[in-house]
Amino acid sequence: MNINIYYGGRGLIEDSTIYVIHKLTEVLEELRVNVTRYNLYEEKNGIAMLPKTLKEADGVILAVNVEWLGIGGFMQQFLDSCWLYADKEQLEKLYMLPVVIATAGGEREAEGYLVRAWEVLGGVALDGIRAYVEDHIEFETNKTYSLMIEKYAEQLYKAVNQKTKMLPGSNFHMNRQLLKGSFNNLTPQENEQLSVYVSDDTYVKKQKEDIEELAQIFKGMLSNKEEDNEDILPKLVEHYHSIKDTDAVYEIAFTDSDKILTTEMKNGKLNCFYGKGTNNVDVEVKLPSAVMKKVIAGNTTMQMAFMSGELTAKGNFSLLRIFDQAFPFK
CATH class of the missing domain: 3.40.50.360 (Flavodoxin domain)
Structure with missing residues (x-):
């Protein structure tokens, strides 16, 4: 046996x-x-x-x-x-x-x-x-x-x-x-x-390169849609709810554009801007703009999107739940 x-x-x-x-x-x-x-x-x-x-x-x-x-x-x-x-x-x-x-x-x-x-x-x-x-x-x-x-x-x-x-x-x-x-x-x-192909790093790397090339082509075709990200930052500021004794830095990169949104929470205050921050990042998030808009619309949360695979994250995953508490869009 x-x-x-x-x-x-x-x-x-x-x-x-x-x-x-x-x-x-x-x-x-x-x-x-x-x-x-x-x-x-x-x-x-x-x-x-x-x-x-x-x-x-x-x-x-x-x-x-x-x-x-x-x-x-x-x-x-x-x-x-x-x-x-x-x-x-x-x-x-x-x-x-x-x-x-x-x-x-x-x-x-x-x-x-x-x-x-x-x-x-x-x-x-x-x-x-x-x-x-x-x-x-x-x-x-x-x-x-x-x-x-x-x-x-x-x-x-x-x-x-x-x-x-x-x-x-x-x-x-x-x-x-x-x-x-x-x-x-x-x-x-x-x-x-x-399954052998999937495990072959060379094969997978070539596939990723092809996908990246196609992605760049479509980015150029859809570049005019980058303006849609501009309404995200004001929504975050509007819905921010400070959490006592919680400091965190989130770096949110949009996969369908070159924009990076940095959100810093420190001493109950919010500093939100486009671009990379100078402080150490606690969580790096990558997601399409459409998913971020679902979060802002209250149709999902950062944690739910992470669990469903709609976004990827690196760093302290438990802070995704803190993000949802700090920005109660529902």
């Missing part, structure tokens, strides 16, 4: 997810199971190729650490790659045990997300391990918790070994109907080859 573990955390010493993985591995290896672990943070340049590792697996463990919200970028990227490149017939045979350890709450939501994602992919999800850990030493030295984790390892072993049947559920079939148009018509071999 082969079990693959995919760990989506950052590999921090205080991450109790690693302890749970070790405990599960110990029990499974005692049962003569071949366990292979993939640390996604070490495989970040080749995550698109990891779905092919599922071909030899009888079951998988998806393990994540919730540091603030959601399952993390590495695990999301892996699941996206499974959706795009994995052999769907192979996935239907795989049992998945979710492991979610939270240090900031949200473990139930993260586990539910993993379960739903796996069911949409066609796999079978088992009842998983989820826990909120405030003190990792106390958690890892608790014998009762250790025994409970061992039971989950035995549960996974029995499910895979006995090919446990599950009662029918609506999630998989409903999503296959709703998302039918999203499936590509490539064979498993073609999907695997496509």
Whole structure:
């Protein structure tokens, strides 16, 4: 029997997810199971190729650490790659045990997300391990918790070994109907080859250069629309609501123009202007003007746009929520 573990955390010493993985591995290896672990943070340049590792697996463990919200970028990227490149017939045979350890709450939501994602992919999800850990030493030295984790390892072993049947559920079939148009018509071999291309830095770089060239062409054609950004700054000033003891510098770059909007909040005062600021930037945001206008119109928030992929950010992500509090457009 082969079990693959995919760990989506950052590999921090205080991450109790690693302890749970070790405990599960110990029990499974005692049962003569071949366990292979993939640390996604070490495989970040080749995550698109990891779905092919599922071909030899009888079951998988998806393990994540919730540091603030959601399952993390590495695990999301892996699941996206499974959706795009994995052999769907192979996935239907795989049992998945979710492991979610939270240090900031949200473990139930993260586990539910993993379960739903796996069911949409066609796999079978088992009842998983989820826990909120405030003190990792106390958690890892608790014998009762250790025994409970061992039971989950035995549960996974029995499910895979006995090919446990599950009662029918609506999630998989409903999503296959709703998302039918999203499936590509490539064979498993073609999907695997496509994942190789995606992981090839040279190929990806050439694609990015081509896209950038096209983007520059369209920028020239649409340059007259840059004036639309001029009404953003007054709206920010108008809706600013100072937050006590909160200093932050945001650098907002618009991907459809060369404009950069810098927003500095210090001592309850707002300094907002076009161009790069002199202070250290806490968060760098890149987004189209249309998304920024949605934020100003109150149709979305910075944090929601980040979670949905409508914008990218670098720096202290938690300050996106502060931005939404400082500028309550709704």
